[in-house]
Amino acid sequence: MSALRIALLGYGTVGNGVYKTIQTHQEKLKRILGNDVKIVAILVKNIEKHLAPDSDVLLTDDFKEIITLDKLDVVIDAIVGKEPSFSYLQQAINKGCHVITANKEMFAHHGAELKQLAKEQGVTLGFEATVAGGIPIIQNLRQLLNVNNIQKVQGILNGTSNFILTKMREDGCSFETALKVAQENGYAEADPTNDIEGYDAFYKAMILSELAFGEKPDWEESIRIGIKPITPEQIKLFTSFGYRFKHIASIEKTAAGIIFSVKPVLVNETHPFYQIEGVQNAVSIDGDIVGNISLQGPGAGMFPTASAIIEDLVYINKYSFSPTFLDEQNGLGLKLSSTYWAIGGDMVSENLPPHIKIIDRLHPNVLLVEASEEDIYSIQSPDIYCYQVLGKVLIEEAALVD
Amino acid sequence: MSALRIALLGYGTVGNGVYKTIQTHQEKLKRILGNDVKIVAILVKNIEKHLAPDSDVLLTDDFKEIITLDKLDVVIDAIVGKEPSFSYLQQAINKGCHVITANKEMFAHHGAELKQLAKEQGVTLGFEATVAGGIPIIQNLRQLLNVNNIQKVQGILNGTSNFILTKMREDGCSFETALKVAQENGYAEADPTNDIEGYDAFYKAMILSELAFGEKPDWEESIRIGIKPITPEQIKLFTSFGYRFKHIASIEKTAAGIIFSVKPVLVNETHPFYQIEGVQNAVSIDGDIVGNISLQGPGAGMFPTASAIIEDLVYINKYSFSPTFLDEQNGLGLKLSSTYWAIGGDMVSENLPPHIKIIDRLHPNVLLVEASEEDIYSIQSPDIYCYQVLGKVLIEEAALVD
Numbered sequence: 001m002s003a004l005r006i007a008l009l010g011y012g013t014v015g016n017g018v019y020k021t022i023q024t025h026q027e028k029l030k031r032i033l034g035n036d037v038k039i040v041a042i043l044v045k046n047i048e049k050h051l052a053p054d055s056d057v058l059l060t061d062d063f064k065e066i067i068t069l070d071k072l073d074v075v076i077d078a079i080v081g082k083e084p085s086f087s088y089l090q091q092a093i094n095k096g097c098h099v100i101t102a103n104k105e106m107f108a109h110h111g112a113e114l115k116q117l118a119k120e121q122g123v124t125l126g127f128e129a130t131v132a133g134g135i136p137i138i139q140n141l142r143q144l145l146n147v148n149n150i151q152k153v154q155g156i157l158n159g160t161s162n163f164i165l166t167k168m169r170e171d172g173c174s175f176e177t178a179l180k181v182a183q184e185n186g187y188a189e190a191d192p193t194n195d196i197e198g199y200d201a202f203y204k205a206m207i208l209s210e211l212a213f214g215e216k217p218d219w220e221e222s223i224r225i226g227i228k229p230i231t232p233e234q235i236k237l238f239t240s241f242g243y244r245f246k247h248i249a250s251i252e253k254t255a256a257g258i259i260f261s262v263k264p265v266l267v268n269e270t271h272p273f274y275q276i277e278g279v280q281n282a283v284s285i286d287g288d289i290v291g292n293i294s295l296q297g298p299g300a301g302m303f304p305t306a307s308a309i310i311e312d313l314v315y316i317n318k319y320s321f322s323p324t325f326l327d328e329q330n331g332l333g334l335k336l337s338s339t340y341w342a343i344g345g346d347m348v349s350e351n352l353p354p355h356i357k358i359i360d361r362l363h364p365n366v367l368l369v370e371a372s373e374e375d376i377y378s379i380q381s382p383d384i385y386c387y388q389v390l391g392k393v394l395i396e397e398a399a400l401v402d
Numbered sequence: 403m404s405a406l407r408i409a410l411l412g413y414g415t416v417g418n419g420v421y422k423t424i425q426t427h428q429e430k431l432k433r434i435l436g437n438d439v440k441i442v443a444i445l446v447k448n449i450e451k452h453l454a455p456d457s458d459v460l461l462t463d464d465f466k467e468i469i470t471l472d473k474l475d476v477v478i479d480a481i482v483g484k485e486p487s488f489s490y491l492q493q494a495i496n497k498g499c500h501v502i503t504a505n506k507e508m509f510a511h512h513g514a515e516l517k518q519l520a521k522e523q524g525v526t527l528g529f530e531a532t533v534a535g536g537i538p539i540i541q542n543l544r545q546l547l548n549v550n551n552i553q554k555v556q557g558i559l560n561g562t563s564n565f566i567l568t569k570m571r572e573d574g575c576s577f578e579t580a581l582k583v584a585q586e587n588g589y590a591e592a593d594p595t596n597d598i599e600g601y602d603a604f605y606k607a608m609i610l611s612e613l614a615f616g617e618k619p620d621w622e623e624s625i626r627i628g629i630k631p632i633t634p635e636q637i638k639l640f641t642s643f644g645y646r647f648k649h650i651a652s653i654e655k656t657a658a659g660i661i662f663s664v665k666p667v668l669v670n671e672t673h674p675f676y677q678i679e680g681v682q683n684a685v686s687i688d689g690d691i692v693g694n695i696s697l698q699g700p701g702a703g704m705f706p707t708a709s710a711i712i713e714d715l716v717y718i719n720k721y722s723f724s725p726t727f728l729d730e731q732n733g734l735g736l737k738l739s740s741t742y743w744a745i746g747g748d749m750v751s752e753n754l755p756p757h758i759k760i761i762d763r764l765h766p767n768v769l770l771v772e773a774s775e776e777d778i779y780s781i782q783s784p785d786i787y788c789y790q791v792l793g794k795v796l797i798e799e800a801a802l803v804d
Contacts, residue, residue, distance in 0.1 A: 134692040136545055143538055146716040147709045290536040290709040297695035307549045307692040314548040
C-alpha cells in the first residue's frame with residue numbers, strides 16, 4: 001500500500017513537534033496504521049523564515065499548492081485563529097481528506113460545522129489536541145459518554161494562568177512579575193491577553209461543552225473572568241486559611257440549562273485541583289454511572305501536543321466520529337449544586353441580601369457564604385470581591401459538606 | 403438485526419451492577435451498537451440464593467447450560483478466582499464469543515493466554531474492569547502506547563488499603579480499628595488478606611505491566627509488602643513532617659529490566675497521590691512523548707465497575723485488541739530513578755553501609771537517605787523500618803530535586 005500522505009498547516013512549536021514525532025516514530029506508526037506515514041507538504045506564513053526539513057517536502061506559503069496536490073490523505077492544522085484555518089479545513093474535508101486540528105479558537109466557533117461536513121464526506125475529524133494538550137480528555141469523555149450521562153466537567157485548562165497563580169503564591173510576587181517570569185520561560189506570549197483574560201480556557205470549555213452535552217451555552221451570557229483581579233494580598237490571606245486560587249472552567253448540565261463559567265476559584269486541599277501547580281492542566285468529569293474521574297497532565301508544549309495529534313492520526317479510518325447520542329432525560333434528577341463563596345473587602349458586612357446565607361466569618365474582612373452564582377454577582381462592587389470555593393467546606397463543628 | 407445476546411457469569415455486586423446498567427441503558431446501547439442488548443443467562447454458584455431478574459433469563463449454576471446455548475455473542479465474567487473463570491472463558495472464546503472480564507486474579511495469571519486465544523478466534527477480549535474500577539486506565543494506556551513508549555506506571559490500585567491508611571491518619575486509630583470500619587462500610591471483605599497484604603494491587607499491577615511493557619516481571623522476585631507493618635505512631639510521626647502513607651504499585655522499565663514493587667510509600671504534597679484519600683484509586687503514567695499523565699477516580703463499587711465493563715461492550719467488533727507493539731529500543735535513555743527513603747527505629751544510626759547516602763535527619767530516630775531498592779532492603783531488620791519517599795524532596799537550603 002502506498003504511504004499515508006500528510007500536509008501540515010503551520011510550522012511553529014506544535015507543527016515542529018508533529019513533524020519530529022512522525023519522523024522518529026516511522027516504524028511504530030507503520031505497524032499500527034499498516035502504512036508508511038509521510039509529511040509531504042508544510043504551509044508556513046512567512047516562507048523566508050523557514051527551511052524545508054527535507055528536500056522532498058513541499059514548503060509553501062500558498063494553501064492552493066497544498067490543496068491541489070494529486071494525492072493527499074490527511075491535513076493537520078497547527079495554526080492559530082479562526083481564519084484561514086476554518087476555510088482551509090473545509091476545503092480539505094471537501095477534497096476527502098481526514099483532518100486533525102489543534103486550533104481551539106477555530107474549533108470552539110466552527111466545530112459543529114466541521115463535524116457535520118466531515119460526517120457528510122465520510123472522513124475523520126480529530127480534535128484531541130484542542131483541549132488540555134497531552135491529556136487525552138476528548139477520547140476519555142467520548143468513551144465515558146458511551147455509558148454515562150455527563151453531569152459536570154471542570155478543568156484547569158490554561159497552563160499560563162495556573163503558572164502565574166502558582167508563582168504569585170510561592171514567591172509572594174505581583175501579577176506583573178509572575179507574568180514576566182512566565183514570558184521568560186516561554187509559558188506566556190508577548191501579548192498574554194488570550195491566556196490571562198480566560199479566552200483560551202473559554203474556547204476549550206466550549207469545545208468540551210459541545211462534546212459532553214451536545215450543545216454550547218450562550219456565548220454572550222457565559223461568565224469569563226481572568227486572573228488579573230487577584231492581588232498578592234488576597235493570595236496571602238487565603239493561603240493562610242488553606243485555600244489556593246485556581247482558574248477553573250466549569251460546565252454543568254442542570255434542569256435550568258448549561259451553567260458555564262471560566263473564573264478564578266478558591267480550592268482547599270480536599271479538592272483534586274489543589275495540587276495542580278505550574279503549567280499543569282487537569283480535568284474532572286462527573287458521570288451518572290461512573291462517578292467522578294479526574295485527569296491531569298501537561299496542558300501544552302511541543303511534544304505533549306504532538307502526542308495528542310498523533311493519537312488522532314492513529315484513529316483515522318478506525319474510529320467513528322459521529323455525534324454523541326444523548327439520552328432524552330435531561331432535567332431528570334439534576335439540580336444546582338450548593339455553592340460556597342468567599343466575599344471580602346473593607347466594606348463587607350453582615351448586611352447582605354437575604355438570599356446570601358452567611359456560613360462563617362473567616363477574617364474581619366472575609367465572609368464565607370452560600371449563594372447562587374447569579375445572586376453573588378448582584379452584590380459585586382469595586383469594594384467587594386467574590387470567589388467561589390471548591391472542596392469540602394468545614395461548617396461549624398465537624399459538619400462536612402461537599 | 404437480532405439482539406446481542408450476553409451471558410453473565412456471577413451475580414454478586416459487579417454482576418448485579420452490569421445487569422442493572424444494561425437494563426437502564428437499553429436505548430443508549432442500541433443507538434451505539436446498532437442492536438438490542440439482552441442478558442439471556444446468568445451463572446450463579448448457589449441457585450437457591452438467587453432469583454432470575456426476569457422470566458426469560460436463564461438462571462443456572464451449570465456453565466454447560468450456558469455454553470451450549472444456541473446463540474451467544476458475549477460472555478461477561480464477574481466472578482473471582484483463577485478457576486473456573488479461566489476455563490469458562492477459554493470455552494467461550496473457542497465457541498466464538500467475545501469475552502469481557504473483571505477478574506484480576508485470573509487475568510493476571512492467564513491474560514496472555516486469553517489474548518492469544520482471542521486473537522486466533524478473532525474475538526474481542528475486554529479487561530478494562532480488572533484494574534482500578536471506573537478509571538479507564540486500560541483504554542488510556544492503550545491509547546498512549548500508540549504514540550509513546552511507556553517508562554513508568556504507578557498506582558494506588560487498592561481502595562481498601564487506601565481507606566484504612568486514610569482512616570488511621572484521620573482518626574489516629576489502630577490498623578485493627580480502621581479495618582473494622584472498612585468492613586462495616588462494605589469496603590473490606592470478612593477475610594481482608596487479598597487487599598491488606600497487597601495481592602489485589604499486585605495482580606492489577608501485573609496486568610498493567612503486561613499491557614505497558616509487553617511483559618511481566620518475575621512473580622517470585624517481585625516485591626509485595628502490605629500495609630500491616632504501618633503503626634499509628636509512624637503515621638503520626640510522618641504526618642508531622644508533611645508525609646502521608648500510600649500503598650503504591652510501581653512498574654518501571656529500566657535498562658536492567660522491569661522494576662516492580664507493591665509497597666507502602668511516603669508521599670508529600672507535591673506528589674499527585676498525596677490527596678488520593680479513602681477508597682479512591684489513582685494511576686500515574688510516564689510516557690516518553692507526552693510526559694506524565696495521572697488519572698484518579700473510583701477504584702471499585704457496583705456502578706463504576708459496571709461502567710468499565712459496558713465500555714468494553716461498546717468496543718465489541720469495533721476495537722482491535724491485538725497485542726501492543728513495542729519499539730525495539732529498550733534500554734535507550736533509560737535509567738534507574740534516584741530513590742529516597744525514610745528509615746527509622748531506635749537503632750537507626752549514621753553507621754550505615756556506604757552505598758546508603760544520608761541526606762537529612764528528620765528526627766532523632768528517622769533518617770532521610772538516598773539508596774537503591776536493593777540496598778535498602780539489605781539493611782532491614784526487626785528494629786528498622788524503611789519507606790520509600792515520593793514527591794519533591796527538599797535537600798539542604800532550597801535545593802529541589804525530583
